[in-house]
Amino acid sequence: MVTLLTERGGFDVKARKAGEDIWVDAGALAEATGWDLKPEGFCRDEICVPLPRGRESEFRQGAEINAAKLWRHAGQPVVVSRDGNAWSLGTSASLRGSKLESLQAPDVALPDLDGRVHRISDHLGKKIFLSTWASW
């Protein structure tokens, strides 16, 4: 088992580690990240990154996906804990930037003090003042 840390949170998934690579189930990766392998490539929403022709087996073997290699191939940051058990799969600057420039507000799901999850999108139809603070 490893923990995938993504913009959606932490996900414990079965994994096969191989050096800089981490093989995980395609469905589990899609749940943790929104990214999925499709005939046209590695895709999330309307964005697809094609796999290098003839090298597909480096990225996919049966139901398993080489998540870290795919991440790097898509130009996205990936860092890993020293024990290899926690993998942080970041989002590239270009995807972040183009999302922000689309002006469509990125959604987020966060818990209140009682653990109840709230999404920004729960409040569409209203004007939303999204504001941060901290105790520190």
Added chain:
Amino acid sequence: MWQQLYDELKGHGFMVFAVAMDSRGPEIARPWIEAAKSTYVSVIDTEHRLADLYNMVNVPEAVWIDETGKIVRPTEVAGSGDYFRKMDRQTKALPDDAKIMREEMRSLYMNALRDWVKDGTKSTYAFDAKAARAHVRPPSEDVALAHCWFRLGRHLYAAGNLDEAESAFREASRLHPDSWNIWRQMGDIKHQGQPNPEFWARVETLGDRRYYGKIDMPGMP
């Protein structure tokens, strides 16, 4: 801080979505949230996801989002300013001119928010798409990598792996030195809520540069 404004404006189709960036967990934010007796949405973001998604570097920062989910004011400082740098560092008291500045900025910002909630697209404070896009700060590759390290650091911290967490936070802060969120959160963890003895020295290194970015509104200092 926003409760009064929310009470005043909630009948106009308005919601405050307040996010506490506290990696030490909800219990750290609880006393403030309970004291505020807020009736708007108040959530805790231990992973600083919002900073990653919206390229935020400080608190308080805010984004104005219209009824359709479009950003009409991208990430900016939510009515605060550098007047705090005049604070007496022992007593934490603000001199009178700084207090006046605080009130001016806060009321300008609140009035702008009122204007938008009541007038919508007719408000001079709601940017049209072109102006909104011009105010977006896209992150750099280093910033994207910094958030990736921060997320790992937060996970290691929550798992009790403090040494490795600290080195991940340090790497995040090195990659993204403009983020006070990362640096101050790292200090809050290190000092467990006690004041960070290095805070004012780091503020001093700014010199003439701002701690809080300029708010692009008419009359805002």
